[in-house]
Amino acid sequence: MSQFEKKLAEMGVTLPEAPAPAANYVPYVQAGDILHVSGQIAKDESGLITGKLGHDMDVAAGAEAARACAIALLAQVKAACGGDLDRLVRVVKLTGFVNSTADFTEQPQVINGASDFIGEALGEAGRHARAAVSAVSLPFGVAVEIDGVFQIR
Template identity: 65%
Template sequence: MSKIESRLSELNITLPAAPAPAANYVPFVITGNQLFISGQISSGADGLVKGRLGEDMDVEAGAAAARLCGLALIAQAKAALGDLDRITRVVKLGGFVNSTPDFTDQPKVVNGCSDLMVEVFGDVGRHARSAVATPSLPLGVAVEIDAVFEIKDA
């Protein structure tokens, strides 16, 4: 078992299946030593996590939705690489939060994903990031996050 797989087990985290693309794009692209993962929406075992921060969701619920995005990002990375130990750095997360115009805690929401990356990957999981508001997201979900990982050869 790989180091990261062991860490996931220690954290009692089971990765979901890597979600299939919902439109005309690929779930990931590897170029050089970088893995780009398309935006992953807030979806869990009970289906889509829908809502709008500042309207019908609070920061805690939004952070939980962002964590689900993070799990999907890691699942996509595993599908792309086979071995999560190939990840040498979480380079950047791009977080989009479905929120009202007066909601300003997008960074606290996206922390749900950022915290997961550090829990799973340790210092390698520390990353650059954006956390922005949007008036709506696909399928009415609360959060969407994309990622860039640095990787080593297989």
């Protein structure tokens, strides 16, 4: 078990199999030591995490949806690294999209669910640049979608 996965296990998290793409795209593209991971939508063991922030979902629930996206991102990184998550050097950038109403302004607090999880799980390697933006809707009505850029060896 990799060092990162040991930390995840201490946190009570086991990475799932990397989700398959839902359309005509690939889950990740590697260019040199940079790995671009396609957007991961909010999903847990019960299925899709749907909702609109500022309407029928609060910030805490949105942050949990963002955390679910972060877990899926790490699952994709592990797959791209041939099953060895310790090939991850660092998280470079996350871009979070929040399904929210026009007057909702707490997108950063929602995406903190992913950033806080990544930071706790990966330590210094998890410190990243980030964007948190509003979207009028997201695929399948999910609350959050996050894509990421990672450096791997």
